[in-house]
Amino acid sequence: MKEQIIQQAESKLMHTYNRFPMVLDRGEGMYLYETDGTKYLDFGSGIGVYALGYGNKEYNDALKAQIDKLLHTSNLFYNEPAAKAAKAVCEATGMDRVFFTNSGAEAVEGAIKVARKHYYNTKGNNNSTIIAMNHSFHGRTLGAVAVTGKPAYREPFEPLIGGVKFAEYNDLASVEALFDDTTAAVIMETLQGEGGIFPATPEFIQGVRKLCDEHGALLILDEIQCGMGRSGKMFTYQSYGVTPDVVTLAKALGCGVPVGAFAARGAAADALVAGDHGSTYGGNPFVCNAAATVFDIFAKNDVLGHVNEVAPYLWETLEKIKDEFDCVIDHRGIGLMQGLQFNAAPGEVVKAAMKHGVILIAAASDTVRFLPPLIVEKKHIDEMAEALRAAIKETLGV
Ligand SMILES: *Cc1c(COP(=O)(O)O)cnc(C)c1O
Numbered sequence: 001m002k003e004q005i006i007q008q009a010e011s012k013l014m015h016t017y018n019r020f021p022m023v024l025d026r027g028e029g030m031y032l033y034e035t036d037g038t039k040y041l042d043f044g045s046g047i048g049v050y051a052l053g054y055g056n057k058e059y060n061d062a063l064k065a066q067i068d069k070l071l072h073t074s075n076l077f078y079n080e081p082a083a084k085a086a087k088a089v090c091e092a093t094g095m096d097r098v099f100f101t102n103s104g105a106e107a108v109e110g111a112i113k114v115a116r117k118h119y120y121n122t123k124g125n126n127n128s129t130i131i132a133m134n135h136s137f138h139g140r141t142l143g144a145v146a147v148t149g150k151p152a153y154r155e156p157f158e159p160l161i162g163g164v165k166f167a168e169y170n171d172l173a174s175v176e177a178l179f180d181d182t183t184a185a186v187i188m189e190t191l192q193g194e195g196g197i198f199p200a201t202p203e204f205i206q207g208v209r210k211l212c213d214e215h216g217a218l219l220i221l222d223e224i225q226c227g228m229g230r231s232g233k234m235f236t237y238q239s240y241g242v243t244p245d246v247v248t249l250a251k252a253l254g255c256g257v258p259v260g261a262f263a264a265r266g267a268a269a270d271a272l273v274a275g276d277h278g279s280t281y282g283g284n285p286f287v288c289n290a291a292a293t294v295f296d297i298f299a300k301n302d303v304l305g306h307v308n309e310v311a312p313y314l315w316e317t318l319e320k321i322k323d324e325f326d327c328v329i330d331h332r333g334i335g336l337m338q339g340l341q342f343n344a345a346p347g348e349v350v351k352a353a354m355k356h357g358v359i360l361i362a363a364a365s366d367t368v369r370f371l372p373p374l375i376v377e378k379k380h381i382d383e384m385a386e387a388l389r390a391a392i393k394e395t396l397g398v
Helices: 001-010 057-068 080-093 103-123 143-144 152-156 172-176 204-213 266-270 285-300 303-324 347-355 379-395
Strands: 023-027 031-034 039-042 097-103 130-135 164-167 183-189 218-222 246-249 259-263 326-332 339-342 362-363 366-370
Touching: 031 080, 039 379, 057 285, 080 097, 080 246, 080 259, 080 285, 097 103, 097 285, 103 143, 103 183, 103 218, 103 246, 103 259, 103 266, 143 152, 172 204, 183 204, 204 218, 259 266, 285 303, 303 339, 303 379, 347 362, 347 379
Parallel strands: 130 164, 130 183, 183 218, 218 246
Antiparallel strands: 023 031, 031 039, 097 259, 246 259, 326 339, 339 366, 362 366
């Protein structure tokens, strides 16, 4: 049955992913199960989505109740879950207004439109440019890919949107060198995810904030992966004392349902007006009810307190593993978003860990990412570490 499902999927889905030969069927807490019952401890959360773990009753009940009421309204009308979720996002991010999208890439698209419109409103022309970062990741739509710092993701699809220049992450001089009168915005992740788990240095992010202020440019922080409590703050920029003008969210915002958002403050929050942007599904009551419920559960269960309690244990555990194995050359990250860099491609380590019952995911070409559901406990970290040690011994050696 499993082989049949894989074969059918391979014959009919586009080959845009090299998937692991696993057919996931259900989840419970920190664990995922295949159709054949094989059990895995999950340290990937569906790429940082399932922050509350699998089968959170309050979350599931809220979604089921909303299904029976109303799934969709279009944005020609108001709905209560969207109003609630908008208030929650603005309070948590420090932004004034939000637009709900269906994915992270769409949130990035919206942020770019805010930057261009804001520039157009203030400068009276549309010659704007955007500064983005090498090794960044912002999604796969044409606008998002245009600001993604990985040439292989861009080149086959050019011409993309123009006016994007790339600086080096954590190199303030490289950003400063690109600033001029046309700079509408700087876009970057507060903590680079796909690019290999690189946190911003305080000097860098604070310096970029200052450059944006001096030039009247917007700072767009992409918190799609590192936001929603993963760093131990609700948003990672909150630990740097920096507030962006625009922030993008997705992944754990819905904890499983497809919902993203871009939120903005000040003049940027009013840059887009009727006719400038829209989405048929965006902000529908089903996904917004999920997002509003996620914020409620975060507060009720003190998810941030829990992250701050267990994240240091993940850090210590991975530090030990780094010290034990010569093939592990670096350990980076914040909160429950950490990475181990290897001196070789980590694909075999990831596959071996799966054989030992633990799901890990790679980042960049040489890093293993640790993105567990935020409900992870010390015992799960121990269980993961045991599998990881075995996986490293079997593949890259001692
Ligand atoms: C995943 C991700 C995106 C893209 O989100 P999608 O929902 O896949 O479109 C954008 N930015 C960052 C930082 C991400 O991690």
